[in-house]
Amino acid sequence: MLEHNNPNITEYHEYQKPLEMPEHLAFKPLTKATNQVTVRISGRHIHLCPADLYALFGPGYTLHKYKDLNQPGQFAAKETLTVVGPKGVIEGVRVLGPLRDKTQVEISGTDGYHLGVDPPVRDSGDLEGTPGIVLVGPKGAVNLKEGLILAATHIHMHTSDAERLNLRNGDRVQVLIDGERDLIFTKVLVRVSDKFNTEMHIDTDEANAAVIEDGDIVEIIGKFAPM
Numbered sequence: 001m002l003e004h005n006n007p008n009i010t011e012y013h014e015y016q017k018p019l020e021m022p023e024h025l026a027f028k029p030l031t032k033a034t035n036q037v038t039v040r041i042s043g044r045h046i047h048l049c050p051a052d053l054y055a056l057f058g059p060g061y062t063l064h065k066y067k068d069l070n071q072p073g074q075f076a077a078k079e080t081l082t083v084v085g086p087k088g089v090i091e092g093v094r095v096l097g098p099l100r101d102k103t104q105v106e107i108s109g110t111d112g113y114h115l116g117v118d119p120p121v122r123d124s125g126d127l128e129g130t131p132g133i134v135l136v137g138p139k140g141a142v143n144l145k146e147g148l149i150l151a152a153t154h155i156h157m158h159t160s161d162a163e164r165l166n167l168r169n170g171d172r173v174q175v176l177i178d179g180e181r182d183l184i185f186t187k188v189l190v191r192v193s194d195k196f197n198t199e200m201h202i203d204t205d206e207a208n209a210a211v212i213e214d215g216d217i218v219e220i221i222g223k224f225a226p227m
């Protein structure tokens with residue numbers, strides 16, 4: 001027990017009560033030392049469904065690969081589109097392949113400010129109730145009813161890494177950016193597949209806030225464990 005004479009200092013033993021942690025801090029520490037993940041910064045981009053691809057580029061059109069992305073099968077296409085919002089326009093927004101069931105436009109909060117829209121933070125594919133946006137291509141325009149999001153921070157994780165870290169698909173983790181400006185991301189979604197390369201995806205606003213660069217290494221320090 002600590003000895004002191006200051007009545008404002010609580011006796012040490014009174015600190016032994018379990019702490020009531022706010023839910024967003026209820027993380028169980030990971031014990032493995034090898035919990036490092038490479039960061040990839042995602043610029044604004046567009047995933048298209050076949051119908052929207054044809055409306056924008058012409059019937060039967062196919063995307064042309066510009067370069068492979070780190071996730072197997074995913075690629076940046078040569079094709080770009082203009083995104084038109086109520087207050088601004090962004091040209092040259094990259095289309096990513098392959099095609100998807102639903103068109104999804106991922107921008108940063110700063111882009112949203114420029115366009116005059118306020119999309120929510122969502123996991124990829126969770127588009128219900130999200131705002132739409134106008135896309136303009138060389139052969140036409142599409143007025144999306146929904147699909148505009150700020151992509152939630154996530155980690156693609158190979159099955160072997162997930163087993164090593166005792167993580168499962170859908171788990172949420174806490175990630176420490178130990179850099180020029182320390183920052184902790186909470187509730188980062190872990191997506192597990194034997195087709196993934198393990199890496200964390202953040203958008204340009206997040207990268208700027210954390211002062212990190214593409215390829216930097218960050219650390220998973222806890223697993224979300226609600227009480």
Ligand SMILES: [Zn+2]
Nearest residue numbers: 154156200201
């Ligand atoms: Zn991703």
